[in-house]
Amino acid sequence: MKFLIARLNHETNTFSPVPTPLSAFAPTYGEDALRENQGMRTAMAAFIDLAQGLGATLVTPVSAMSNPSGPVHAAAYDELTRRIVEAAPGCDAILLDLHGAMVAENSPDGEGDLLERVRAAAPGVPIGVALDLHGNITPKMVANADVMVGFKTYPHIDMYETGEHAGRLLLAMLQGRQHYRVHWHPLPMMGHTLRSTTLQGAMLRAVDAARAAEADGVPAVTVFAGFSLADIEAPCMSVVVTGHAEDPGAAQAVADRIAATIWEERAEFVYDSEPLAQSLQRAQALAQGAERPVLLLDHSDNCMSGGTCDSMDVLQAALAEGLADIAVGPLCDPEAVAELVAAGVGAQCSVRLGNKVPLTQLNVAKEPVALQGTVRAISDGEYTVTGPIYTGARCAMGRTVLFDTGSALIVVTEKTHEPWDLGVFSCVGVDPTAHRFVLLKSRMYCRPVFVPLSHALVECDSPTGVTSSNYALFPFRNVRRPVFPLDAV
Template structure:
C-alpha cells in the first residue's frame, strides 16, 4: 500500500493589494518532502499523523510539498504553477499511489484560477483515477462542486479557533483507509446557507451547533458532518457558509441532512454571529473594567490578508491618553531593521506602521526605547507552533509596550508578548491584531474580551462587502436571501 501526502495552504483576500508570491511561502514555511522532520504546525500536523499511522500499518509513504504562506492578495501565476506543479510532479515520479491525502486550505485564489484547491484535486484525480483521494480543509474554505467531484472524501476543521486539526486528520485517514478497503462507499452533499460572516465556535449557539454536528456523526450511515464557514473577504463565486455531509452509500441521506442542518444554521444566523464594537465604544467600555482587557483589532488581522501595520486602534488609544497597555503584533520590517542596527537599550524616534496603503492609516511618529530583540521565536496555535520572525519590544512613555516584527502573522497566544518580556498580567489592556484565533489562550488570562470593528483590510462590516462574483443573494447583505432570485452570471 502506498500513501501520498502533501499540503499547500494560503487564504486569499482578493481585496488585498499585496500579492502572494513565492517569498511569502519561503518566509513562513516551505519544505520539499521534509515537513515531518520539523515540529508540526497547524497545516503540517496532518502530515505527521498520516505518516505515523501509515508506517504503523507497514505502508510506503511518499511525502511531497508542504507550503504555507500568511494570507494576502492573489497568488501569482508563477508561484501557484510552481507549487501545484511540484505536487503533481512528485505524484508522477512515484508512480501514483493507492491513497492520496492532501491538507489544503480551501480559499486559495490565484491570478488565473479562482478555485485553486478544486484545480489541484482535479489534476490529481486525472493523474490517478483509481486512487482514493481525501482532502482536509480549513473551515474558512470556499467549498465547491469541483472539490467534491474530484475527491472521495472531504473533511473540514469544526473549530474556530482551529484546535482540532489533529482529530480531523485522524478521521480522514481512517475513512480513506476504509473506503480503499471497500468497507464504506462515501457519498457527499453540500448545501449553501446563503450566509457570509464569521463564527466563533467556543461559546453559545455556535458551540452548541458544532456539538450537534459531532453528535450527528454517530448516527448510522453518517460518516462526517462539516460546516464550511467560508472566507468573507474573497470576491469569488462560491464564497459563503455551506454544510457538507458525507454518508456511507446514501446520496439522498447526505443531501437531506445537508439541507436540514444548513437551514437550521440559517435560522440561527443572529445567534451564531458576534457583535463587533466600534473603537470609541470599545475604549469606553474598558474604562469601566478592572484587570486586563483584551481588544481584538479585527480590521487588521494578517491571518485574513490585512497588512498587519494599521494604526487605527493604536492611534485611538494614544489619543485617548491611555497608559499601561500593550499592542501588537505590528508588521514593520523597516522598524525592526532600525532597532536591530541600534541595539537593545537604544532610544529612538521612529515612524511606525501605516506604510502599506490607505487601509493601514497614518504612520505614528513615536519616541521609544528598544527593550528587547528576539530572533526565531514561535507561538502556539493549538498543538502546533507558528513562526514569529524577529520580534522587537518597544517601550513608549507611560508604560506603553509595543510588539513589532518582520513577519506578517496574527496573534495566537499570550506567549508572543510574554517571551520577549512584556508582562500582560501587569497591564490594564492589550490590543491584539487577530480575529478569533487568540480567543482561547487569552480567555485564560482575561474574562473581558472585546471584538473591535476597527477599519482595515479585514473590517467586519460584512453587509457592505462588495461581492460581485457571488450570484446568489446572501445574509446580511439582504435580510431574506432565500426569497430573492440569483443574479445573472457576470462575465
C-alpha cells in the same frame, strides 16, 4: 501500498495588499516535507502516522503553508500544485491537507482546480481531503473528493483529529470495507468570521448537530463557515456530508436538515461592530479595579485573515481616549525595526510607526504615526508555541524591538505574526499580565492563551481594515447575488 500525502494551505483575502509569492509558503519538499510534519498537530501529521502504521510507502511532494494574504501568485500556485499532481500517478491512496479558501491569480477555485487535476492524474484512486472550517466549498471540490472532513473548532485546535478522521475513512475505502460519496448543501449566506466561533452561539449549535449526526452513524459531517473576504462567486457557508455511497439520500438529508437550521438562524451569523470609541470607553470601565488586564482585540487588522498587521487605528484611538499601561503586539514595521535597532537598547528616539502599507483594494492610504519613546529590548523574535494551537512550532517574527512610549509598550516586528502565544511578548521580556490593557491584532487564535489570563475582552473594529467585519468597506464584484447579509434574502 503507496500513499501520496501533501499539505497546501492558504486562506485568501482578495482585498488584502499583502503579496503571496512562493517564498510566503516556506515550502519543503520530499523527505523535508515529511520531517516537517512528523510529531506536529497538522492534518498531514495524522496522515503520516496512519500510513506509517500500515507500513505503507509515503510520497510527500510538498508541505506548504502561508499566512492569509492576497491572491496566490500564479507562479507559486503552478509550482506547488504541479508537484502534487505529478506525484499522483502510481499511488494507491491520496490524502491532502488543504485549506479550502485558496484563490490564485490564475485560479479562483484553488482547491477545486487542484483536485480536478489530481483526479485526472490518478483515476480511480481514492482521494481524502482535510479542510479548514473556513473553507469556501465549490462544485469541483465536491466532485473530485471521495472523503471530505473539516475542522470542528474555531479557534482551530483539532487539525490533527480532522486528518485522522479523513484518513480513517479513506483507509476503509482502500481496504474495500466502505464506499463513500461527498454530499453538499451550499447556502446563499456570507457569515462573519467572528460569528463562526465554535465556543458559543449558532455556530456551536450547528457543529453540535454535525457531531450528533456522526454519533448516529454518519461517517463525517462538517459545517463550513466559509471565508467571506474573498471576492469569488460564493464565499459562503455550507454543510458537507461524507456518506455511504449505497444510501446517498440519507447523507443528503442530513446536509439539508442542518443547512435549514443554519438558514433559520442566519441573523445569528452576522456581527455588528460597535463604534471604536464606544468599545474603548467600555474597556476603560471594565479595567476599573481589575487585577488582570483587559484584552483589546483589533480584529480589523488580523494577519491570519490577510491583515497588514501595521494599522495604527485602534492604538491611536486608545491613546486619544486616555488609555495607558497598554502592552501592544505585535505590530509589523520592518522600516521602524531597522531604525530602532540602529538606535540601540536604551536609546530615546522618535519614529514614524505603522500605516505604511496602503490598502489599495479599499482605496485607503494613511500616514505613519510619529511617536517618541525608548528602545527597551531587541531580540531575534523567535519562540516556541506552548499550545494549544500549533503546539511545539518554532515561530520567527524577524528582528523584534520593544518600544516604550510611556503609555504603551509596543512589540514591533519585521514580519506579520498572529499572537497565538505569550512568546510574542516574552521574547522581549514583557509579561503582558502585568499591564492594564493588552492590545492584540487578532480575532480568535489568541483566545485560548490570553482569555484565561485576562479580566475581560473587548473587540475593536477600526473604520478601515482589510479584515473588518463591516462588509460595506469591501467592493464585492464577483459574488453571486442575492446573498445574505449583503441582500435582504
